[in-house]
Amino acid sequence: MTTAASGARPDKLGVLGGMGPLATVDFLRKLIALTPAAADDQHIPVIVTSEPQIPPRPAARLDPANPSPLPALLARRDFLVGAGARAIAMPCNTAHFWYDEVTAGLAIPFLHIVDAVIAVLAKRGLGGATVGLIGTRATLEGRLYEAPLTEKGFRCLLPAETVNVELVFPGIKLVKQNKPAEAGRLFRQAAESLLDKGAAVVVLACTEVPVGLSDADPWVAAHCLDPNEALARACVDWAMAARKQAGLA
Amino acid sequence: MTTAASGARPDKLGVLGGMGPLATVDFLRKLIALTPAAADDQHIPVIVTSEPQIPPRPAARLDPANPSPLPALLARRDFLVGAGARAIAMPCNTAHFWYDEVTAGLAIPFLHIVDAVIAVLAKRGLGGATVGLIGTRATLEGRLYEAPLTEKGFRCLLPAETVNVELVFPGIKLVKQNKPAEAGRLFRQAAESLLDKGAAVVVLACTEVPVGLSDADPWVAAHCLDPNEALARACVDWAMAARKQAGLA
Structure with a gap:
């Protein structure tokens, strides 16, 4: 099995997915929607591993006694490189x-993914704004977004503990059970609580959240920022630049 | 790069996709929705090649002077086998x-995909029924569905030429341009013309069509059959059987 078997393209994207599977599909749909293409062959060639047998990331972050996802992540990364990917997104x-x-x-x-979000905040003219964050406990307590955002001059607002326990975490579980509509109602209330407290925008900092809070809803488009979409946008920008550099564009 | 790098699982599915990319995403979404899973790691591990640089299938069928997709299909098939897939769906x-x-x-x-559709028709109690077909000209003229369905005692109804030229083919093009809502309106009219002529059900025999005619619409669920969903159902059945056989279930 060689890289050339499925074609060597300078814009071939590897997607390290399956965390969860629906978030991967959501990302792929956004990647396609953002790609300027009028026919199949103008779309970005993608190799996806969506093998969700990866030790849970939040549990591993919160307690080092839990199994680490790192070996599974490295194996999938190497698989994508071997498959000819010229960039990887997760x-x-x-x-x-x-x-x-x-x-x-x-x-x-x-x-x-956080670099991609910061790029979109800048494009929206929100440099230095107050940013609400919705995500897993691990993402919030580990300051995945808060540390780089604060460093770049943004102010971060986190949900109250009751909002997390009653709305955000149950919503994430519902998405993993493939019940996005029920989840969406919980996420919407959580986002509103942050906007009420003064957030200029709410970053949906867990890829399960935008599955419930659809970007097709104008309210979501106006008040929220979807890191999955931001990442897809960064991938399209990368692919178009790679094509141009290779004389393909 | 070895198969073991991303884990050897008896239920690992290879998806030969990208024809078009949105139809692949639609299939993956249906695969997830049909899988009995309450957590990430209960979902089916999937490797996807969605590298849409494959010579167009309808053009190759209609005129042998056009480039054949076969070399690209074989390369992707071999890639999926090398990636450890234990079954393939396209x-x-x-x-x-x-x-x-x-x-x-x-x-x-x-x-x-046609076997998967015949299995769903049988489950719906539609053995021997009159089946309407919507699809590309290549699919219809090549009798991809008509030949096996007729052999199994079904009667097939095809759209009038004007319906194809004014509704079906422009609709397929709109989906490839990522305009599913506009496409859906055209497909709906085409399906209604077949139901009016006596079809008991309309098989949406081009994977771009269900992208426009969503299964979330009760009218579609009642009157149409989506081969992409039928294929996803066949894949879930295969994966559950593979798990059981390996003592994983």
């Missing part, structure tokens, strides 16, 4: 806590 | 014209 926020280890020794770009 | 109807060549010498199951 549509899961919490997994980015292992970003440094997963990218160690990697010769191709690995697009970071 | 969410594209027209590509199944190359089914015999693509499965030649293959040691793992390659689930056929």
Whole structure:
């Protein structure tokens, strides 16, 4: 099995997915929607591993006694490199806590989901704004977004503990059970609580959240920022630049 | 790069996709929705190639002077086998014209989309019914569905030429341009014309069509059959059987 078997393309994207599977599909749909293409062959060639048998990321973050996802992440990363990927994206926020280890020794770009969000905030003219954050306990307590956002001059607002326990965490569980509509109602209330407290925008910092809070809803588009979409946007930008550099565009 | 790198699982599914990319995402979404799972790791491990740089299937069927998709299909098939897939599914109807060549010498199951549709028709108690067909010209003229359905005692109804030219083919093009809502309105009219002529059910025999005619619409669920969903159902059945056989279930 060689890389050439499925075609060597400068814009071939590897997707390290399955965390969870529905978030991966949501990312792929956004990638397609954001790609300027009028026919099949103008779309970005993608290899996806959505093999969700990866030790849970939040549990591993919260208690080091739990199994680490790192070996599974590294195996999938190497699989994607072997499959000819020229860049990798990972549509899961919490997994980015292992970003440094997963990218160690990697010769191709690995697009970071928080960098993608910061780029969209800047494009929306929200530099230095107050940003609400919805996510897993691991993402919030580990300051995955808060640390880089604060460093770049943003102010971060987190949900009250009751909002997390009654709305956000049950909503994430509902998405994993494939009940996005029920989850959406909980997420909406959580986002509203942050906007009421003065957030200019709410970052949906767990890839399960935008599955419930659809970007097709104008309220969501106006008040929320979807890291899965931001990551897809960064991937499209990368692919178009890679094509141009290779004389393909 | 070895198979073991991303884990050896008896239920690992290879998806030969990208024809088009949105139809692949639609298939993956249905696969997840149909899988009995309450947590990430209960979902089916999937490897996807969605590299849409494959010569167009309808054009190759209609005129042998056009480039054949077969070399690209074989390369992707071999890639999936090398990635450890234990079965393969291809969410594209027209590509199944190359089914015999693509499965030649293959040691793992390659689930056929028409077999999956016939299984669903039987489950719905529609044995021997009159079945309307919507699809590309290549699928209809090549009798991809009509030949096996007629052999099994069904009667097939095809759209009038004006319906194809004014509704079906423009609709397929709109889906490829990522305009599913506009496409859906055209497909709905085409399906109604077949129901008016006596079809008991309309098979949406091009994977772009269900992207426009959503299964969330009760009218679609009542009157149409989605081969992409039927294929996903066949894959879930295969995966659950594979788990059981391996003592994983």
